[in-house]
Amino acid sequence: xxxxxxxxxxxxxxxxxxxxxxxxxxxxxxxxxxxxxxxxxxxxxxxxxxxxxxxxxxxxxxxxxxxxxxxxxxxxxxxxxxxxxxxxxxxxxxxxxxxxxxxxxxxxxxxxxxxxxxxxxxxxxxxxxxxxxxxxxxxxxxxxxxxxxxxxxxxxxxxxxxxxxxxxxxxxxxxxxxxxxxxxxxxxxxxxxxxxxxxxxxxxxxxxxxxxxxxxxxxxxxxxxxxxxxxxxxxxxxxxxxxxxxxxxxxxxxxxxxxxxxxxxxxxxxxxxxxxxxxxxxxxxxxxxxxxxxxxxxx
Amino acid sequence: xxxxxxxxxxxxxxxxxxxxxxxxxxxxxxxxxxxxxxxxxxxxxxxxxxxxxxxxxxxxxxxxxxxxxxxxxxxxxxxxxxxxxxxxxxxxxxxxxxxxxxxxxxxxxxxxxxxxxxxxxxxxxxxxxxxxxxxxxxxxxxxxxxxxxxxxxxxxxxxxxxxxxxxxxxxxxxxxxxxxxxxxxxxxxxxxxxxxxxxxxxxxxxxxxxxxxxxxxxxxxxxxxxxxxxxxxxxxxxxxxxxxxxxxxxxxxxxxxxxxxx
Numbered sequence: 001x002x003x004x005x006x007x008x009x010x011x012x013x014x015x016x017x018x019x020x021x022x023x024x025x026x027x028x029x030x031x032x033x034x035x036x037x038x039x040x041x042x043x044x045x046x047x048x049x050x051x052x053x054x055x056x057x058x059x060x061x062x063x064x065x066x067x068x069x070x071x072x073x074x075x076x077x078x079x080x081x082x083x084x085x086x087x088x089x090x091x092x093x094x095x096x097x098x099x100x101x102x103x104x105x106x107x108x109x110x111x112x113x114x115x116x117x118x119x120x121x122x123x124x125x126x127x128x129x130x131x132x133x134x135x136x137x138x139x140x141x142x143x144x145x146x147x148x149x150x151x152x153x154x155x156x157x158x159x160x161x162x163x164x165x166x167x168x169x170x171x172x173x174x175x176x177x178x179x180x181x182x183x184x185x186x187x188x189x190x191x192x193x194x195x196x197x198x199x200x201x202x203x204x205x206x207x208x209x210x211x212x213x214x215x216x217x218x219x220x221x222x223x224x225x226x227x228x229x230x231x232x233x234x235x236x237x238x239x240x241x242x243x244x245x246x247x248x249x250x251x252x253x254x255x256x257x258x259x260x261x262x263x264x265x266x267x268x269x270x271x272x273x274x275x276x277x278x279x280x281x282x283x284x285x286x287x288x289x290x291x292x293x294x295x296x297x298x299x
Numbered sequence: 300x301x302x303x304x305x306x307x308x309x310x311x312x313x314x315x316x317x318x319x320x321x322x323x324x325x326x327x328x329x330x331x332x333x334x335x336x337x338x339x340x341x342x343x344x345x346x347x348x349x350x351x352x353x354x355x356x357x358x359x360x361x362x363x364x365x366x367x368x369x370x371x372x373x374x375x376x377x378x379x380x381x382x383x384x385x386x387x388x389x390x391x392x393x394x395x396x397x398x399x400x401x402x403x404x405x406x407x408x409x410x411x412x413x414x415x416x417x418x419x420x421x422x423x424x425x426x427x428x429x430x431x432x433x434x435x436x437x438x439x440x441x442x443x444x445x446x447x448x449x450x451x452x453x454x455x456x457x458x459x460x461x462x463x464x465x466x467x468x469x470x471x472x473x474x475x476x477x478x479x480x481x482x483x484x485x486x487x488x489x490x491x492x493x494x495x496x497x498x499x500x501x502x503x504x505x506x507x508x509x510x511x512x513x514x515x516x517x518x519x520x521x522x523x524x525x526x527x528x529x530x531x532x533x534x535x536x537x538x539x540x541x542x543x544x545x546x547x548x549x550x551x552x553x554x555x556x557x558x559x560x561x
Contacts (some may be wrong), residue, residue, distance in 0.1 A: 192388035195358055198376045200402035200453065210405075214392040291391040291433065 061260055068261040068268075075265050078253065083163075083245050101273060104239065104246040107163060108231050108277065111170020116224055119175045123182025124208070144176035148234045156242045166238035166246070170231045174224060181223050185216035218289045225281050232274045247273075302370055303331040304457055304489040305355055310364035311514075312350050324350045326514035328364070332489050334456070339500040340493045341543065342510025342518075343550050348493040351515070352459045355491065356382045368457070378402055381450030381488075383460045387442035389434040389449070395421065396430040399448045406453075420448045424482065440471040444478065451486055458483075460492040464499070476502055480527060497543045501536055502529050509546050512554035518546060 045065045051057045052064040059067055068075070079096035083103050126133045126140075148169045155165035189212055197207040239248025247266055254262035312325040324347035332338050340348040353359040355366055357376040366373045368380065389398045399417040400408075408416070421427055424444045426437075434442055443463055450458055460479075464472045476499065483490050494500055500507045501523060509518045521542070525535055 190388065192384050192386065193390065195356075195376075195382065195384075196388055196390075196401075196449075197405070198358065199356060199378060199380070199382055200405045201376075201378050202405045206405060210401075211390065214390070289392075291435070 063261050063264060065264075068264040071261075072265075075262055078250060078259075078262055080245065097269075100245070100247055100250065101269060103163075104235060104248070105273060105277065107166040107239070107243075107246065108170055108228075108235050111167045111235070112174055112224060112228070112231055114167070115171040115174035116178055116220070118171075119178025120182050120213075120220060123179040124186065126179070127183040127186045140176065140179060144180060148172045148230070149237055152238060152241060155238070161242060161244055163243060165242035166235050166248075169234040169238040173230045173234050174227045177223055177227055178220060181220060182216065185219050186212055189215045218285070218291070221281075221285055221289055225278065225285070228278055228281060229274060232270065232277075236270065301334060304334045304336070304368065305330075305332040305491070306367040306370075307331070307351070307355070308365050308367070310351070310354065310366055311362050312347060312354065312359070313362045314350075323514040326516050328515065328517060330508055330517065330520070332457070332491060335487050335489055337483055337490045337503060337505045338492070339504035339507045340491065340510060341495065341497065341500045341507050341547070342515060343512050343547060343554055344495060345513050345554070346510040346550070347513065347515030348510055349461050352382065352461050352491065352493055355457070356380050356459060358382075378406070378453035379455050380457045380459065381453060381455035383443075383446050383450055383458070383463050385462045385465050387434070387439075387446040389442055389445055391434050394431050394433060395426060395437070395445050398434065398445060399452050401449065402453045416452055417448070420452050421445070423485065424448045424451075424478070438471075439467050440475055443467065443475060447479075447482060451482065454486075455488050458486070458488045458490045460490065462493055462495070465494075465496075472499075477528075479503065497540055497547070498531070500543065501539045502531075507543070509543065510550075512550045512557070518550065 048057075048062075048064045049066065052059055052062075052067075057064075073093075076093055076097050079093075079100045081093075081096045081099050083099070122136075126136060151169060151172050152165065155168045159165050159168060193211050193215060194207060197211045202210065235246075236248035236251060239246035240252035241248075243249060247270055251263060251266045251270075254260075254266060307328055307330045310325060310328045311323070314322045314324055316322075328351065330338075340351065342348050350359065354361050355368075355373065357373045357380065368377075373380075389395070390401065393401065396414065396417050397404075399421055400413040403413040403416060418427075418430060421430060424447060426441060426444055426448065429437060429441065429445070434445070437445065446463075447458075463479075464475050467475060479490070479492075480503065492499075492503060504523050507521045507523060509521065510516070511518045521539070523529075523539060525533065525539075529536060
């Protein structure tokens with residue numbers, strides 16, 4: 001894992017032979033990062049456990065990690081293998097947990113992808129067509145600040161119970177942010193890039209696809225990443241209320257049945273998923289949008 | 300005599316920005332640039348030299364007068380009139396090879412042919428080893444050479460350069476001037492180069508067009524009658540330098556005086 005990025009492509013692998021020392025240094029850095037990660041989470045758990053040990057927190061309300069991780073098979077009974085709405089857990093197990101996680105992640109990514117594509121499309125259209133901008137911009141500015149959660153009733157009225165309201169909520173979370181930043185990004189594309197394209201005889205369409213889009217993609221992807229956590233927040237709410245399955249539904253059910261262990265177990269899963277998906281998007285950014293300096297792409 | 304490559308007839312340019320007083324950048328400019336000629340536009344900053352390049356490139360319209368290329372008025376940009384900026388302005392998402400091949404791709408050239416042409420030109424500008432590098436991995440001088448290669452790939456008749464070496468350090472600059480003379484000889488294109496460096500003008504030009512302060516007009520056109528490479532210790536070189544220094548000093552004084560009156 002540590003040397004993966006160096007050895008993934010043959011051309012990059014050649015210098016590795018000469019700079020073996022640097023590689024181990026890099027590996028050491030990664031190891032240190034991992035170590036600090038364990039220390040950080042360990043410390044957090046330790047304090048929690050200590051509070052429980054000295055009976056300063058009620059284990060029924062705030063069960064420390066060793067309690068909510070104690071009986072995983074028991075906890076997993078609450079997870080369902082199917083994506084059926086309102087279905088009572090069908091036996092659980094790891095498969096059920098993964099299925100539930102998978103469905104929630106699917107809703108997040110579908111919403112993000114749709115929101116990103118539609119957002120860039122509408123944002124660009126607004127930038128290029130003045131009439132469209134005049135007609136739509138005031139409405140967009142009115143709708144943009146509305147919390148995605150406020151869209152939930154609308155989503156359920158329109159789409160009913162199921163996957164779509166959750167996807168729609170994630171969509172809303174990124175859509176307006178992308179729409180508004182697309183125009184700003186297009187206007188900040190260096191004018192000389194466009195001059196070069198014009199001199200080379202590019203049509204407006206070619207200029208957009210070959211110059212403007214690649215120039216704005218990195219910062220739009222940053223906007224997407226910044227909204228990823230927001231997407232994870234709203235998907236749980238949507239699942240609790242409007243979907244009937246998924247991690248949000250489990251949390252909601254755990255609250256209703258006063259199952260604190262299940263609450264914290266699910267929170268842990270959600271945290272890990274959020275972290276992993278952010279890491280995943282960072283990798284996508286590094287591989288596909290390599291022309292932005294890594295320093296600009298986050299830590 | 301052959302038809303000039305670029306013929307600038309009585310050209311004027313007024314910049315009109317909403318809510319501000321219109322600025323007359325260029326006034327009554329008439330210059331002919333011969334095929335294969337190396338012309339340097341020299342003048343104080345803000346005298347409209349760059350505006351003139353943008354108008355020849357077809358990126359800006361003339362306010363009055365006409366600019367003709369091969370006898371036809373310029374109405375739109377064309378790859379026959381390449382323009383190189385102070386920053387290389389390479390696309391960071393493309394490799395050096397793909398940057399140079401960009402224009403060919405736009406002109407729908409076959410992929411293999413594109414690669415062939417771009418590779419050949421990059422070799423000629425000394426970047427044969429850098430084909431698959433990204434612009435960020437190159438030094439400033441190399442990037443500027445790649446930008447030249449990108450323009451040369453279109454086989455331009457006129458190559459315009461807007462202070463192309465201003466952002467480079469002195470040593471790199473000297474190297475780049477040699478390099479430029481070499482590609483000028485190879486390509487047989489006319490070159491129009493904008494600078495405010497007197498030494499750059501004397502080392503490179505067949506003719507130097509000295510501009511007045513704003514609104515830019517031709518103050519004097521000075522042919523440099525010295526064989527290349529030009530030795531800065533040559534007495535004739537000194538004479539040219541003194542002459543240009545004097546011409547420019549007068550214009551800078553005038554520009555300052557006018558600013559104070561306002």
